[in-house]
Amino acid sequence: MEEAHGQSLEDDFEGQATHTGPKGVIHDWRKFKLESVDHTCTAPAGKREMLRQMSSPQSSEMQPERTGRKMSLHEYELVHQEEEDERCLRRYRRRCMLDMHQRLSFGPCHGLLYELESGEHFLETLQQEHKVTPVLVHVYEDGIQGCASLNHSLEQLAAEYPTAKFCKIRASDSGAGDRFPPQVLPTLLVYRGGELIGNFTSVAEQFAEEFFAGDVESFLNEYGLLPEREVCAPEQSESEEDAE
Template structure:
């Protein structure tokens, strides 16, 4: 491969080290700013600053001090933009370290076929928690609300619910064994908890269900959330 080809290949990959981080930050700032609202001279300057130099250009031009114009441009709205950049970096890092799909909320299963499908066809690394319930049975409604909370905290876990009457195995789930929670991973059953509310106080909370499942090693670590995430600007 020619020297030119090597340089082009180097510039095509993600940059590491202090200079790479600065280039990535400048590129992010350029992309996140409203380009139409910027004066042409500022838009062009930021574009130039966000473009990495090849080794020859860097040796010739990177030693000069930053001009007042460059400093003012970088300083402008940096705090807000830097927070967004930091959040994006944290999210990307977490996604690289995470495995399997992500889910949102508790999924309603409307048939025995849907029940079998979620067990057999879900990603092999995904933990599937199924709540089997029946309207009017004590504890089912409260457990349902608890799982809604846990689904928000553990998006890598697929939380589901199914009415015992449509599960195709209603005869095995009489009122005295409900609510029931079944846990699967890779098509294999990891937990089978009948009348699970017997393990809790009458007024149990999501934290009680979480502690119970964690005790059996059925929940992964919670997702990482960067500090100050609640105060993110729009």
């Protein structure tokens, strides 16, 4: 009875279950998947036989013909389906992480240095921003020493601290130019929940004549004005994801 049952199982696999080792397992899986797809359609028996031959090991004399033929549509789809599934899974995981980030009230992600065009825009930004998000505003003017270096440093820090919002505004556009004369620029203002928590006038004097993002980062961390670093890239495109 056991011999008959074993023979039945062997008949079901058409003698192809004898492949052993990693290569044999791959051949068996490929043959099973190709035949499963093929049996769901009305392809002629000749096509099924061709697919069966393509998925089975060939004799040494058949190798040149086998390596020289073009890949069929079924083979192409099966080879690339797992790769596409992996890309979809990465996108799904990333979306779940961003959703969880929002639900836990860590605030939105930014990553850029925003230009504020007016005093109204400045106030609107403070009012609309999430209550836990620190907002750093650089008040500057072109041609004043230290302003260009601070803008460049804040651009880099904005990318490294996406849960903080980094902004800049010309003193002449702020509607309060008399409060920001050239001698107090660059000025760095820091807000959280609409409240001013840091006010640094002539902030470039805190650094050497030539300073960089790391110097500004250390200065802000001394006062506890920067959030924890987080991995957050909301603007990343799908093509960039696929390239990873």
